[in-house]
Amino acid sequence: MTKAFDEMTYRQDFEAVNGRQPLDEELEHAKGLVERYTVGKDGDNGVVTYHPSKRSRFKDFMTSAFGWIMRGGTLLVMTPVFLTLLFFNLIKSTIGVFVIWFISKVMLGFIFMGIVFLCDQAAFNEPEKTSGLLRDVGTFLFGERFFTYAVPNFFPHPTVDAWIIGIAIVVCAFGMTFSRYEA
Structure with missing residues (x-):
């Protein structure tokens, strides 16, 4: 040859x-x-x-025979890096989720107050005369004090809100840590 x-x-x-x-x-x-x-x-x-040459055949053999050692070593070295990255991403996503939660509640409050004002102007003068559906939706989203004192409650259902926020924080942190596209 x-x-x-x-x-x-x-x-x-x-x-x-x-x-x-x-x-x-x-x-x-x-x-x-x-x-x-x-x-x-x-x-x-x-x-x-x-x-194929002898060198390329030997290289293929070594890769297939001992590739698991390299993969395990890489995983061993990268685990602390990913755990540290996950920790910092948990902090960032906690701040981000709470900021988005409050901003979305404020914007949803403005939108809902506009709908109440357009549909039922009596709600601002006499809150007890607000129609049933608007009152139920407002109470569900912002609590009972929304109609009586015009003060929204950002956590009207603490248990459900805590679960939603917790799951969103963890999903965002894992998404930022293990995303394939780095920003």
Whole structure:
């Protein structure tokens, strides 16, 4: 078996990967890759076949046989990094979720007060005369004091709100820690 650069195989591989023919500079650069593109000729029919070099076969064997050691070592080294990153992302997501919670409650309050004002103007003068549906929705979202004192309660249902906020914090923290796209 002779070691020679198989230009045709390289051109076919390059075109399959890049969708175009290689430039002359790329072809010259690739001629140094003899170990990957070694060819041998079958004596009878002259067919050129690909034969991997001993070095590439050894490298493939070592990767398949001992790859789990490298993967475990990488995981062992990266675990403290990811735990630290998760801790800081928990802090950031806690602040973010609470800010978004309060801003959304304020905006929802303005929208709801506008709907109450447009639909039932008597609600501002005499809150007990507010229609049933508007009063029920307002009480559910902002508590009972919303209609009597015009003061919204940001946590009218503490248990449910705490669960929603807690789940949102954890989901946001994991999403920021293990996202595939870094900002």
